[in-house]
Amino acid sequence: MNTLIKTIEDLSLNAWPSHQIELYDGWILRFSYFYTHRTNSVEQIGPSTIPVEEKVQYCEEIYRRWGTPAIFKISPLVNPGFDAMLADRGYVVQHTTHVMTMDLANFAKKDPAVAVTVSSFIPPKWIDSLFALKSTTNVMHRMVVPSMYRAIPKETICTSIQDETGTIIATGLGIRDRDYVGVYAIHVHPAYRHRHYASSICRTILSEGIRLGATKAYLQVVEGNTPAITLYESLGFSYLYTYWFRAKNVV
Template identity: 35%
Template sequence: MQMTKSTLRQIEELTLNHWQPLSTALYDGWVLRFANGYSKRANSVQPIYTSTLDVHEKIITCENFYNSNQLSTIFKITPFVQPENIDELLQHRGYTVVDPTIVQLRHLDNLETPEPVDIHIAEQLTDEWLHHLCRLSSVNEESRKTMTQMLQNVRAHTCFITLSVDSQVAACGFGVLERGVIGLHDIITAASYRNRGLAEQMILHLLHWGKQRGAQSSYLQVVADNAPARRLYKKLGYTDAYTYWYRVQKYTN
């Protein structure tokens, strides 16, 4: 995959498609996403398309939108934001920077063959997979209900995967395939099973699933200060494509 700005912008669109909110509002080129406050990606403004209204008024209107839903106002700042100076404008309004994150890519040529580990794959969301994800991620019941709706909203080809050791689920994650690209999400290993290469093998199985169905490349997102995950993804052949972060104004009653 050639890393032109146009190509990377398409990857950004896929990241939004593959992590769906519960509802969306379009506002003069900006996409406002809402999901009961579960995850910043699904509860933030995506200013990725050209707009025509006064940007200062638009920011205030977005704040009113989120405040009326008792949510913090969050803007996702990528290399594709419109207008280009919105990060500076938000800084002047007192917004703080949260969770600098790196989007990484790799081709699926010369994909390593995974080891024959105990893998289970479902192409539709199941209660069992969701149970294991929530258990490994310490997701509470209220957030589980929100996550269930979010995942059911995904309109691309999905793959929900678990890896078991001695009949115990030790790792899980999911992939979404669209436009020849498979995105990896919620890759997690139980603490007692880490540093055993399980996540690496599970990801290889996910990538082979995608490649067999036409994927030519893959993306994932990793928080910049997550050194263990970055080491794993580097070993798997992923390289940095672009960085984003969130600008956050905390909700106060």
């Protein structure tokens, strides 16, 4: 087993809790009314004793009751035969994501291009602004997601940029866990892009992470998001591995 990948996978589970979870024979079933793939999928976290096909059928029935697709996360830690089995059952690949890391000893500190607000807690205004930036209108998501952010068990670095009226136009969230800081929720209003706002947010999170004792950083970026990947590489991040999800509509 690649211990570095296992560490990052553990950190990402800590950083983004689901609304509800179920532990099932070495698998963790996550439920969040399909807010994101990560928070509404099955992850393998330990050895299994029950036959795999029986477990997949069980998961499909559980997600059918929730009214969401059955989704399985496929990382390099998962046996390739499991991915092939899901493909044979009609599961399709969705949301392919690259994980990038960096040694913060190589981070070139530089003042952000614009003023960034930093908080050690996640205020309701930040969550409401994130919903606005992501155009989140689903009533159930707006009800349960705030509690998911409040459930993060690690130190948080909540950052934002505001316009002259006080409206939040860019967000970012750092999660410090062990000697890492994870970079999450980087969003910029379309009207304010190409002004180095995302770079300023990321630099602030990394600097705060260092101040809190982090020596390494990681993030996750969807495949094909070239502008974001270019930004992260310019900050010093490099590719580590790729994961994806296998999804099937079971409703």
